[in-house]
Amino acid sequence: MGQITPSMLVVSAHAADFVWRAGGAIAVHAQKGYFVKVVCLSFGERGESAKMWRKAGMDLAQVKAARRQEARKAAEILGVSDIEFFDLGDYPLRVPDEALFRLVEIYREVRPAFVLAHSREDIYNCDHPLATHVAQEARIIAQAHGHTPEKPVIGAPPVFLFEPHQPEQCNWKPDVLLDITSVWEKKRQAFETMAAQEHLWEYYTRVALQRGAQAARNSEKNIQYGEGYMRVFPHVTEVLA
């Protein structure tokens, strides 16, 4: 038997969220050979596609198709191994048990070394915390021996919450800073495929520079671009540093 490929799972409420918020982490781990699975619960067709809706004759099917295409393209640039769209609708996102159990199945198939999801609070967006609730619930069910006992349970993959648009209002504080300098060009290229949200390109470049400066300040490393994450579970280790 060959070496086991490590894997990671990203749960994104809308089609583009994983690109802005976790694109660096995805590209870094993809480059290291991780199998990267992304689940998009919706396309962000109603709430996160404002520019497309300004075009005459636009309808939901066209917006969804365009956002799917953009997300696929961005995923390819970042090195995502597999992207799955649940198409549950947004604004509001609603998650039926069927989708929850599909996510449980994904946990058991992918067996992620870690999981990325949204902040647990977001007063500007109810879909984001719901996505995280579902990601957490699916993780717990995937650990339960009594759920589909014929398939092996998963361990305890750490969960990291990516940065919301307005961190202070979402009670989100970074306790992990990831160096994404080596993949920054890929992230920038990936989010530039998000034509519907061009107004965010410069914003997320500033965020990356800010987190990069903080990462450099908290280490002895020469880091230019970074991504911040908030841990959900305690960090388990044999030595402290």
Ligand SMILES: [Zn+2]
């Ligand atoms: Zn979103």
